[in-house]
Amino acid sequence: RRAGYGQRCRWRCFSFMQLARPQNYKFMLPAELGMALWLAGGFAGLWHFSEAATARSSQRQANLKLVSRATALMAAAWLISTLVTRLPALYSDPALQRANYRGIVQTITATLREGDAIILDAPNQAEVFNYYYHGEAPVYGLPVGLGGDDPQTRAAVEDIIASHSRAFVVFWGEAERDPQRTVETTLDSLAYSAGDQWFGDVRLSRYLMPQPFSIERESGAQFGENITLLNYALNSETLASGDALQVQLHWQTDRQLDTRYKVFVQLLDANGALQTQHDGEPGGGLQPTTIWQAGETIADNHALILPDTLPAGEYTVIVGLYQLDPPYTRLPVGDGDYVTLGTIRVR
The missing domain is CATH 2.60.40.770 (Immunoglobulin-like)
Incomplete structure (x- = not known):
């Protein structure tokens, strides 16, 4: 029974470790509301405590009133100063900035033409990419689903090669969703790389589809x-x-x-x-x-x-x-x- 309990604990820890990744932190944004309410409740509790102390006439309760209000004010000052000093870094510090998908889309659309395709490897970047992209060229998220079906992925890439003249490929997160690099290996074996460009940790590649040899x-x-x-x-x-x-x-x-x-x-x-x-x-x-x-x-x-x-x-x-x-x-x-x-x- 103890061995079974230990296995369950290890499994739960492993599952939590899988979820505790930087790309999953965005799913914790709704928790900010709860954190704000929790902090507000703490400040209100300190303030009400001081009001309760006012109802008593003893010097001790008066001192508690002073301490509780001072604590509430100090905590509020600390919170405000932290926000004032740390928030600007989110907008100015390159180390904290996300990949420049706006620049990626601008680079693609500057030379986009009829017959082009866009591939997102992996597809979980579609949300931020489509926020900036509103063009007519089709966007393919590969591998489909959770990945792992390499023959299906290869067939999908081959279909894109057969039906388009060029492809812009945005690589991010492919090590997890496409660990065998099926998208890239298929393109490299059947198409022609025309160069890469890095935007932070996101790579933009351009491929030309094969033409008959003369x-x-x-x-x-x-x-x-x-x-x-x-x-x-x-x-x-x-x-x-x-x-x-x-x-x-x-x-x-x-x-x-x-x-x-x-x-x-x-x-x-x-x-x-x-x-x-x-x-x-x-x-x-x-x-x-x-x-x-x-x-x-x-x-x-x-x-x-x-x-x-x-x-x-x-x-x-x-x-x-x-x-x-x-x-x-x-x-x-x-x-x-x-x-x-x-x-x-x-x-």
Whole structure:
């Protein structure tokens, strides 16, 4: 019987610990009314006590009256001073401010166009997001329900990829609702990351949906001693300023690697000047080189957003690898430190 009681106590403590999370504190807001009434009752009790003391004529009761009123006034002064000195920090101290969802929505709507979709991973941020967002692009909260159904989540993401041209993805709380990162891994394997932007602890990512390839070539270029670029593909040879160039790479290593590397894909003009680039660990950051297995083929998608002011002309696309940590040394390949993937024309 005692063992059963102990188990129940542990279960209750565990349940309370699960609920005692910062994101759940908002559910305690109604308790503020009870706290205010409780404080008011305390002040009133002290004040009534002093009035009761006034009805008696003894010096002792008169002293109690003075003490009780002084206590009530001191408590009220402490409460007011605390509110005056602490409340402004909620509006001015960055450490106490919530994520800037207003800024997130403004960033999204500034470039939103027909065919775009918005994904909230996880969906429990929908309330604050929809407070600011009133656009026409559909908003998908994933995973559905309490999460845990990875095949259903993957199918939902695949449907979004098939029916939209771009997706803005807001990541917050996904470690709990989407612990296998099904939303992100599906997007990284089937779509093209166009960059991330952080708003406090909330990450905004943009993805481009895959387009048919117009260039597919074998490579075989060896970076360093162990990494090989097997092949690559580009979605177009002719683009307009503001368009996106999609680049798909397939990597392979001949042994387990101890160093993490980032991939860079760059667009250079005729003078070799950098015009735009996309850097990131392979597989959208989910396939770091240290987890590659010998002989395994690693798919790696990148998107280059061409600047709206990019002049017409011919540009060169290059790719390379560099160490994740300082001094960010590039891996040698052939006589240089990058491989040319091809030339594109901007009209």
